[in-house]
Amino acid sequence: MIGGFLAMFAGSAWVRAALRYGVTAFAILLFLLALRRSGELVGRLAERLETKETTNAIQRRMLEAAARRPRNRHELVDRLRDGGF
Numbered sequence: 001m002i003g004g005f006l007a008m009f010a011g012s013a014w015v016r017a018a019l020r021y022g023v024t025a026f027a028i029l030l031f032l033l034a035l036r037r038s039g040e041l042v043g044r045l046a047e048r049l050e051t052k053e054t055t056n057a058i059q060r061r062m063l064e065a066a067a068r069r070p071r072n073r074h075e076l077v078d079r080l081r082d083g084g085f
Helices: 002-011 013-067 073-082
Strands: none
């Protein structure tokens, strides 16, 4: 009985057309959801890259400042006398 009903249901041209459009709409929906997810992933990676670049710039400035610092007390006194600070 159920087999006959399913055969009659699947044999209808309207049902086949509805299933075809339904499957197509479902595939498009899945594609859009996957596209959204990959967009979110790309956004997170871009944010991480920007944060890393900012951190590297700060560390570079710190290293440059450390390279210019006085090596000992005598250099510090000389700089203070010359007004180099």
